Amino acid sequence: MQPVETSVVEALRAGDEAAFTRLVREYGASMLRVAGLYVGSRAVAEEVVQEAWVAVLNGIGRFEGRSSLKTWIFRILTNIAKTRGQREGRTVPFSALASDAEPAVDPDRFFADGRWASPPASWGPEERLLGDETQAVVDAAIAALPPSQAIVITMRDVDGFTAEEACNALDISETNQRVLLHRARSKVRQALEDYLE
């Protein structure tokens, strides 16, 4: 365990409310967003987050630091969210099979030899991308993804998890994680291109 983590874990075990509040503020918003991708509603996502924190507190005495505290917390969260989603008839398959090919770009945009027939153009200056409407396009594009892709891109690109953190939190292989991320980013890029051009 990192020294900082050791002190957080010890504080939690000792019942330090300030330490608990800090941790809730650090991960809570991200946990709620991820839980929402497994279950049907915001209300259920909030219940999942609450259940996860209770499980964290009940398990903190046994936490050995083999993974980071963050990974451990999100592993608990995703397991509870998965179970809750299944109860509601929602399952999130994480296997990204190479056979269900999803090209990143419409094949019609390339010549037969693989060169661009209709190449992408620059989106222009950054300021153009900073409006609320552009942000809403990204939000909607992520919401429209298959849940496994939405969960991976949310962890990686929205909440800034490292690849390793996302793999460990989701218990998926690095390759699988990368394939899901690739498909997700490719679709969000396409949605932005459709909107901006």
Next chain:
Amino acid sequence: MRLFRRELACAEVVEVITDYLEGKLSARDRRRFEAHLTGCDGCDAYLEQMRQTIKLSGRLREEDIPPELEERLLVAFQSWKPA
């Protein structure tokens, strides 16, 4: 005429772009990738768009947990709290 050591095609570039950004290409493939981009405006624009896409996703991040949920969690903590 196709060269013996053929160049990457644009249709391949868009499929390995995440491997590139994640640092997962071999040194040789990375060189091929970068060599292709130097001479291809379309793929260069595509890479830039991918970087902008990632940045825009990051702007969706909300820092704050809803106060009423935080309140409920604190209540749960207090009833758990070791005596």
